[in-house]
Amino acid sequence: MKMNLVYKALADPTRRDILNLLKNRDLTAGEIADHFRISKPSISHHLNLLKQADLVHAEKEGQYIHYSINTTVLQDVLTWLLSLQEGKGKRE
Amino acid sequence: MKMNLVYKALADPTRRDILNLLKNRDLTAGEIADHFRISKPSISHHLNLLKQADLVHAEKEGQYIHYSINTTVLQDVLTWLLSLQEGKGKRE
DNA sequence: TAAACAATTAGATAATTTTCTAAATAACAA
DNA sequence: TTGTTATTTAGAAAATTATCTAATTGTTTA
Numbered sequence: 001m002k003m004n005l006v007y008k009a010l011a012d013p014t015r016r017d018i019l020n021l022l023k024n025r026d027l028t029a030g031e032i033a034d035h036f037r038i039s040k041p042s043i044s045h046h047l048n049l050l051k052q053a054d055l056v057h058a059e060k061e062g063q064y065i066h067y068s069i070n071t072t073v074l075q076d077v078l079t080w081l082l083s084l085q086e087g088k089g090k091r092e
Numbered sequence: 093m094k095m096n097l098v099y100k101a102l103a104d105p106t107r108r109d110i111l112n113l114l115k116n117r118d119l120t121a122g123e124i125a126d127h128f129r130i131s132k133p134s135i136s137h138h139l140n141l142l143k144q145a146d147l148v149h150a151e152k153e154g155q156y157i158h159y160s161i162n163t164t165v166l167q168d169v170l171t172w173l174l175s176l177q178e179g180k181g182k183r184e
Numbered sequence: 185t186a187a188a189c190a191a192t193t194a195g196a197t198a199a200t201t202t203t204c205t206a207a208a209t210a211a212c213a214a
Numbered sequence: 215t216t217g218t219t220a221t222t223t224a225g226a227a228a229a230t231t232a233t234c235t236a237a238t239t240g241t242t243t244a
Contacts, residue, residue, distance in 0.1 A: 004105055011103035012232085013096055016172075023179030029191055042233050044192055049231095063190050063241040071177045078173055080108075085163045087115030104202085121221055134203050136222055141201095155211040155220050 009053035015046050022069040101145035107138050114161035121157050
């Protein structure tokens with residue numbers, strides 16, 4: 001897993017908002033786009049980056065594509081952030 | 093605190109490496125730069141972004157500037173990441 | 185089949201980011 | 215004071231990213 005893609009994906013506020021939406025429930029691409037003022041193709045692009053980072057999973061069902069969050073890749077981020085905090089401790 | 097600056101700061105691998113270095117001990121700008129192949133001004137720029145995100149603190153001592161990590165801003169990131177994971181749970 | 189709908193892909197542009205070299209600032213040491 | 219060292223600032227080029235409209239693909243429905 002290319003962790004850089006994960007950090008890059010998390011760097012954009014629109015994408016973080018998308019993850020916040022998906023935290024509550026799975027949504028189709030259109031439902032996600034409805035929450036934003038930017039165009040559908042732009043949202044599609046953001047979804048693609050989230051997918052490449054493996055932060056979301058896309059499942060096609062008929063003409064819809066259902067997106068769901070995948071938090072497993074966040075574990076490594078969490079671990080790293082905690083390691084930064086722990087390191088700090090040794091100086092105090 | 094502008095959290096977007098924090099996420100942006102964490103998105104770059106060089107800056108993440110800098111934080112990894114500072115986890116062990118405080119370092120001067122020059123010592124940090126010595127760990128990388130990119131130019132000092134570029135490192136200086138990265139340090140500035142980290143400082144704006146409040147992820148590092150800079151203290152001038154004579155002609156040197158000592159950089160130290162500040163992990164307090166990471167707490168909000170941590171909390172958000174955990175909230176994403178928890179939300180996931182409710183669907184299982 | 186034809187029209188409508190959901191979503192993506194293509195291609196372009198604008199904005200942002202990364203990086204560089206050269207120059208400036210500030211502190212130290214001879 | 216003059217030269218050296220540590221670091222940043224300025225300004226520009228190159229690379230990446232975010233966004234748009236138009237076109238395409240695939241599915242559903244009349």
